[in-house]
Amino acid sequence: MQRRSWAEPFKIKVVEHLRMTTRAERERAIVEAGYNTFLLRSDDVYIDLLTDSGTSAMSDRQWAGMMLGDEAYAGSANFYHLESAVREFYGYKHVIPTHQGRGAEHILSRSCIKPGDFVPGNMYFTTTRVHQELAGGQFVDVIIDQAHDPGSEFAFKGNVDLDKLARLIERVGARRIPYLALHATVNMAGGQPISMANAREVSALCRRHGIKVFLDATRAVENCYFIKTREPEYADRSLAEILRELCSYTDGCTMSGKKDCLVNIGGFLAVNDDDLADAARNMVVIYEGLHTYGGLAGRDMEAMAIGIHESVQYDHMHARIGQVQYLGEIIEREGVPIVRPIGGHGIFLNALEFLPNMPREQFPAQALAAALYVDSGVRAMERGAVSAGRDPETGKNSFPQLELVRLTIPRRVYTQAHMDVTAESVVALYQQRARIVGLRFTYEPKHLRFFQARFGPVEGDRVLRDQDPP
DSSP states (O other), rough: OOOOOOOOOSSOOOOOOOOOHHHHHHHHHHHHTTOOOGGSSSSSEEEESOOSSSSOOOHHHHHHHTTTTTOSSSSOOHOOOOOHHHHHTTTSSSSEEESSHHHHHHHHHHHHHHTHHHHEESSSHHHHHHHHHHOOOOOEEEEEEGGTTOOOOOOTTBBBOOHHHHHHHHHHHHGGEEEEEEEESSSGSSSOOOOOOHHHHHHHHHHHHTEEEEEEEEEEHHHEEEEEEESGGTTOHHHHHHHHHHHHHHHHEETTTTTTTOOOOOOEEESOOOHHHHHHHHHHHHTTOOOOTTOOHHHHHHHHHHHHHHTHHHHHHHHHHHHHHHHHHHHHTTOOBBBBSOOEEEEEEEHHHSSSOOGGGGGGHHHHHHHHHHHHEEEEEEEEEEHHBBOTTTOBBBOOOOOEEOOOOOOOTHHHHHHHHHHHHHHHHHHGGGGGGEEEEOOOSSSHHHHHHHEESSSOSSBBOOOOOO
């Protein structure tokens, strides 16, 4: 039986008008931005797929909740609503709000990591790794090998390799491993999920050695959708039930509420350990705000509490993942190389196959993202060598196996027609890929360079030639 169409489980009540730009305007804009899509003005962007962080559309219930903001400095009623929602759906005992996810990463890293420690994780995430390193730790990648293969069809490419983890424990000793950072729907691998079976096994191994496990729960509900659809024993379980079980295998989590929780700002650190919670509350007062607001307005905490309830609804998540898959299937049908299987929060173009003749030193993913913007006004982002940074010992560029351009889909924002426009631009660019020019640094900041770096073409003054090179 042919698969029937589906539609979004919402209707549009308010619209935001977009400014249409010409190609000449986009060429000027990308030059002014130093060929870095992060530095583009949003007014110059047509379809913004830079990130799904804080870019989702809030529901009428969330907007109504904003009007109930209790802006008391201490003991805001909205904090207790947020605490109740986290305890109900994630199951953790203590909840410490932060301004966003990296605030929680900072507090966790400073509270747990000592100089010389090793922090294993299923692939790094940029801000997470920086906080770990600034606290004196060293990140160690223990993700399965399939995660580094964009063509692998393995269903749970985010899984931890238990043998890699065991070898690390044997090599450095459990006392030098403060915790394992377990990422749900691993971003840098293409939004690839972890399985419940793997989470259970990782938890058992770590607990045997007295090592804590902290979940990056930023997109954990999306991960639970994949567990429901790919692990047969969970097919009849609700997303809420799956989420509680997934979290039960960990000792706490960091959360950027700007993704799953459907808000524009906010996050939290949640833990079960009383002493760690006490240390975190002391630190949040220094860096974020009082422990009952953590840098957030009461209205923001209320919106996040409501968003948590909405995020675990199956119809919402089915439509969210479905739109991502819709875009990916169109692009893939036209032969464009992408990360397989299609992940949770976006489509990841494989820039090494897209631009096979471009040297890694010319940053193919960065060049491709800039060219896509010039072609159509679609803003994407690089996830490759620029994001990976430099080796701290040699100072040389790190070249990860994956060199990707991420087309990240905000939740409840764009229609399928926007996805069609995006797909047509990607396909057109693939057909004229020989015209894309590589890039070089003209300015490089010390930390998280992909946010603020500037580039110039390695030849000429444009990222897209007018015709194929001879």
